[in-house]
Amino acid sequence: RKEVEQDPGPFNVPEGATVAFNCTYSNSASQSFFWYRQDCRKEPKLLMSVYSSGNEDGRFTAQLNRASQYISLLIRDSKLSDSATYLCVVNNFFGNEKLTFGTGTRLTIIP
């Protein structure tokens, strides 16, 4: 079983719609969680950290469910510029910067 699993998609969503991604992780001791965004042939860029209490950044909302070991990302009012691959990322050891990446979920926003 992969440490971090995501539905690879692709998700093809009309502009303005709401889209949600889920991610599961296998290590119950995982400490930190993130969503990164990766555009085609580019490096990943941090979208947002994910906290147990849930957090929101503009149109993006992230949730963490430690009991079920899953993380979600919700994008509201999707824009064409949201088209990218979204990577679920986990840090298993507090203070250790090693990150484990999911394979990513590919999102395409359709005009």
Place this chain on the structure above:
Amino acid sequence: GAVVSQHPSRVICKSGTSVKIECRSLDFQATTMFWYRQFPKQSLMLMATSNEGSKATYEQGVEKDKFLINHASLTLSTLTVTSAHPEDSSFYICSVPYRANEQFFGPGTRLTVL
């Protein structure tokens, strides 16, 4: 924010040659840098941790004699793919830890071995 550069951005080489990739932290000093590899439609896989002043730490399954890492200074780490073969063709990305739980990634180097 922190800026990380990589050079070259793209390299095409013949099988059997060695390729050196540089990763530079432009804004701050980094005692640790990470090297990842990403094959098409796959996730980033951590290859090794580059440590300034000491040997690199390699992940399981990564050949240290094939992927030579040198953390020459607090702002520079190099990855050398020795005797590259077509199966080494991949996207190589470095990252630099910036602060707690945040990393900045270099723009990546696309290696194609013919």
